[in-house]
Amino acid sequence: MPQPLLEVSNLVTTFENDNGAFRAVDGVSFQLSAGETLGIVGESGSGKSVTSLSLMRLIQAPAGKIAEGKAIFHVSEEKKVDLFQLSDAEMRTYRGNEIAMIFQEPMTSLNPVFTCGEQVAEALRLHKKLSRKEAKLRTIELFNKVKLPRAEQMYDSYPHQLSGGQKQRIMIAMAISCDPKILIADEPTTALDVTVQAQILELLRQLQKDFGTAIILITHDLGVVAETADDVLLMYAGKAVEYGSVRDVLQKPQHPYGWGLLTSIPRLTGDPDKKLSAIPGTPPSLISVPTGCAFHPRCSYVSTVGAACSATVPDLLPVATGAHHLVRCHLDVKNREDIFKNQVVPKL
Numbered sequence: 001m002p003q004p005l006l007e008v009s010n011l012v013t014t015f016e017n018d019n020g021a022f023r024a025v026d027g028v029s030f031q032l033s034a035g036e037t038l039g040i041v042g043e044s045g046s047g048k049s050v051t052s053l054s055l056m057r058l059i060q061a062p063a064g065k066i067a068e069g070k071a072i073f074h075v076s077e078e079k080k081v082d083l084f085q086l087s088d089a090e091m092r093t094y095r096g097n098e099i100a101m102i103f104q105e106p107m108t109s110l111n112p113v114f115t116c117g118e119q120v121a122e123a124l125r126l127h128k129k130l131s132r133k134e135a136k137l138r139t140i141e142l143f144n145k146v147k148l149p150r151a152e153q154m155y156d157s158y159p160h161q162l163s164g165g166q167k168q169r170i171m172i173a174m175a176i177s178c179d180p181k182i183l184i185a186d187e188p189t190t191a192l193d194v195t196v197q198a199q200i201l202e203l204l205r206q207l208q209k210d211f212g213t214a215i216i217l218i219t220h221d222l223g224v225v226a227e228t229a230d231d232v233l234l235m236y237a238g239k240a241v242e243y244g245s246v247r248d249v250l251q252k253p254q255h256p257y258g259w260g261l262l263t264s265i266p267r268l269t270g271d272p273d274k275k276l277s278a279i280p281g282t283p284p285s286l287i288s289v290p291t292g293c294a295f296h297p298r299c300s301y302v303s304t305v306g307a308a309c310s311a312t313v314p315d316l317l318p319v320a321t322g323a324h325h326l327v328r329c330h331l332d333v334k335n336r337e338d339i340f341k342n343q344v345v346p347k348l
Helices: 048-055 088-094 116-127 132-145 151-155 164-176 194-211 222-228 246-251 256-263 333-341
Strands: 004-017 020-033 037-041 064-074 080-082 099-102 182-186 214-219 231-236 239-245 316-318 326-328
Touching: 004 048, 020 048, 020 064, 020 214, 020 231, 020 239, 037 048, 037 222, 048 064, 048 182, 048 214, 099 164, 116 132, 116 151, 116 164, 132 151, 132 164, 164 182, 164 194, 182 194, 194 214, 194 222, 214 222, 222 246, 231 246, 231 256, 239 246, 239 256, 239 316
Parallel strands: 037 214, 037 231, 099 182, 182 214
Antiparallel strands: 004 020, 004 064, 064 080, 231 239, 239 326, 316 326
8 A cells, every 4th residue: 555645534523503513524534645536425414525624724713623633644755744733824834735625616716806817826926936927927837737728818817707617727727736745626527517527527637647646526426436536435424434445335335325326326228217216315414413323214224233223323344354445334244245236236
């Protein structure tokens, strides 16, 4: 195994409101190596974006805070730091420089009163200490790299003058401007048409190939994960319920939630009159997460296990001794194997 670039262990992020405190991220752990892509998957409200914002130290206090956990970032072979223990001033030297993020909504993430070029050049002047002229030339070079048309004209354009796909490319140019070691892409293809989605994903792959950047890809699209990720972290109600290689998690899933997500994908082959499979119920509110396994009210296999599903939270354990594939479920290995044989899992 290569040396991890980032090691996150037992991340707990909490928020407070009038009803008290609740855990938006509850004990999440994972590793990321240089040149690898980790896909984080789950329904809305599962804690995916809060996980990424926690790594960037962008959780808004005092309502939100990182309550527990470590995020060990290996700056070099000799130096490593815990991102959660850095002061605000120290974190600013890493944020945008060593670790960058493509935010979820390109339409609203750009400042409407500054030109696109100025917003990218600002990071270069801050972190790379470039002059205004040097930063402008580098920004235009980045715009060409992300395949924006008329790069010099784009430098002086305001966000409202650009299409959604062009804004997303501006966000990518901003994120890669300082050659970060880690790039967090939060729903980078949301609200983009299929052609532009393919172009954005190809651009991320090329950047990873050119610079060896490690990518954390947050998405709802399992097809995108299958195409781009090395490892997959499946989240539900703030917890990791399955974690492993993309081949294991998407081709041999071990958690009922994973089965439900995969079998709900529309297929072009088979009976056209067959109804689309769906997971019953809705995701729980994080303010009142069900006791025991949070997924048990929606799980079709509770009766196989019994009272344990609603009584105790299962641990995240390897499916076999020493396996990289981990699952959080009370079903034993034999039961999961028998059930999986009857699952019709599409090839992504």
